[in-house]
Amino acid sequence: xxxxxxxxxxxxxxxxxxxxxxxxxxxxxxxxxxxxxxxxxxxxxxxxxxxxxxxxxxxxxxxxxxxxxxxxxxxxxxxxxxxxxxxxxxxxxxxxxxxxxxxxxxxxxxxxxxxxxxxxxxxxxxxxxxxxxxxxxxxxxxxxxxxxxxxxxxxxxxxxxxxxxxxxxxxxxxxxxxxxxxxxxxxxxxxxxxxxxxxxxxxxxxxxxxxxxxxxxxxxxxxxxxxxxxxxxxxxxxxxxxxxxxxxxxxxxxxxxxxxxxxxxxxxxxxxxxxxxxxxxxxxxxxxxxxxxxxxxxxxxxxxxxxxxxxxxxxxxxxxxxxxxxxxxxxxxxxxxxxxxxxxxxxxx
Numbered sequence: 001x002x003x004x005x006x007x008x009x010x011x012x013x014x015x016x017x018x019x020x021x022x023x024x025x026x027x028x029x030x031x032x033x034x035x036x037x038x039x040x041x042x043x044x045x046x047x048x049x050x051x052x053x054x055x056x057x058x059x060x061x062x063x064x065x066x067x068x069x070x071x072x073x074x075x076x077x078x079x080x081x082x083x084x085x086x087x088x089x090x091x092x093x094x095x096x097x098x099x100x101x102x103x104x105x106x107x108x109x110x111x112x113x114x115x116x117x118x119x120x121x122x123x124x125x126x127x128x129x130x131x132x133x134x135x136x137x138x139x140x141x142x143x144x145x146x147x148x149x150x151x152x153x154x155x156x157x158x159x160x161x162x163x164x165x166x167x168x169x170x171x172x173x174x175x176x177x178x179x180x181x182x183x184x185x186x187x188x189x190x191x192x193x194x195x196x197x198x199x200x201x202x203x204x205x206x207x208x209x210x211x212x213x214x215x216x217x218x219x220x221x222x223x224x225x226x227x228x229x230x231x232x233x234x235x236x237x238x239x240x241x242x243x244x245x246x247x248x249x250x251x252x253x254x255x256x257x258x259x260x261x262x263x264x265x266x267x268x269x270x271x272x273x274x275x276x277x278x279x280x281x282x283x284x285x286x287x288x289x290x291x292x293x294x295x296x297x298x299x300x301x302x303x304x305x306x307x308x309x310x311x312x313x314x315x316x317x318x319x320x321x322x323x324x325x326x327x328x329x330x331x332x333x334x335x336x337x338x339x340x341x342x343x344x345x346x347x348x349x
Contacts, residue, residue: 001066003304004286005275006051007297008058010086013038016202016210017091017180025086025123025183025278025296037093039086041276041298042190044079048300050291071271071303073323080190081323082252084274084298086123087184093177094210095132095153095198099220100172104193107216111193115172117251118188119231121319122166123278126181132157133168133176134228141223148214153198158227165256167231167246169348173222185276187321189251195220234338234346246319248329249348254321263310268332271323273301280316285309 012022012029015037022029022036029036040046044059053061058080067075074081098116105113120131132154135144139156147153157175160168162182170176175197178184195213203209233244233256242258256278257263267273275284281294286308293299293316301308310316326347333343 001052002288003069003302004051004289005284005291005299005301005305005308006053006061007049007291007293007299008041009047009049010039010041010296010298011043011046012036013040016204017089017093019088019090022086022088027295035090037088039088039296041084041086042080042082042274044190065302066304068304069272069302071269071323073271073325074303082274082321083186083188083190083192084276084319084321085186085188086296087120087178087186089178089180089182092179092200094196094200095175095177096194096196097175097217097221098170098172098191098195099193099216103172103220104191108193112191114189114191114193116189116191116193117172117249118170118186119247119249119252119254120168120170120178120184120186121246121254121256122162122164123183123185124164125162125166125183128161129163129181130159130161130179131168131176131182132159132179133170134158134174134225135221135223137227139223141218141221144221144223145218148198151198160230167233168228169231169247169249170228171222171249171348173220174225174228175217175221185278185319187252187254187319232345234333234342236336245333245346247346247348248324248326250324250326252321253324253329254319257318257320258315259310259312259318260315261312263312264307265310266307267301267303267305267322269322269328270303270325272303273320273322275299275301276319276321278317278319280312280314282310282312282316285311
């Protein structure tokens, strides 16, 4: 089987707080019959749209592809490890929190037993759009419970007014929600474990309130955690391109690429890469072929593909994400001249 990248078709998830138009990211998803909240770019049920695995689901393709496509760190991994999605809120999401691996392995075996660590990258934001990440310093479990009873939970959060390119790291145990008027790209462990804490009194299509998970949420919230701030990326720039390391953790590393001219990528990772097109269009070229790309697409780049070219029509912006080898990443960053203090601001243990 020739080593070549492939495009993944997204799946779209209806959500009570979602949008009826996903333009401009998905220009053909407008005037929708129901609100769509999330576009899952690496759902295991997504279809492979190109290459030798075309027609398979991503889950099937993952099991069938050669180990060298996955890369050394993922060669024996049974399930696809990363979930990437776009989020399109027209209303506030529920206030929620996620468990870590240890808690999930004990209490959520039926759901896979895997916790959820995630990051958000702001793709676009209307004026005054906000996200709520983490509790105000000193908030206690008792204060949190009382605020639930009084419907004043938002007052315990530290809101962040956001704009395009802002990035947040959301570790397990940090309660959070997203306000309307913002489009995010989220990278996370492949897990859908969410403990819903507060849902603003909403009801579903049958007139019923959505399920809450208060006891488990209170088990996993990390009271006393330091305030969560925007991540300050490490950035390398020239006139025609910028590469920003947004953040890295044990589960994933994510970069933002802004490219305005022909660019040859030579990934220095022993893992497959996911390339998400945030804006722009052009061509991806590899040794045996080439293909057009456009906004909203997600491409799987095999670990064994050691070089490929991006030829943008104008300017294009991508997110590149992959399974982390933090020791190798730190070594590469030091070779690029980053200090340990700078590395510590973007690499999370």
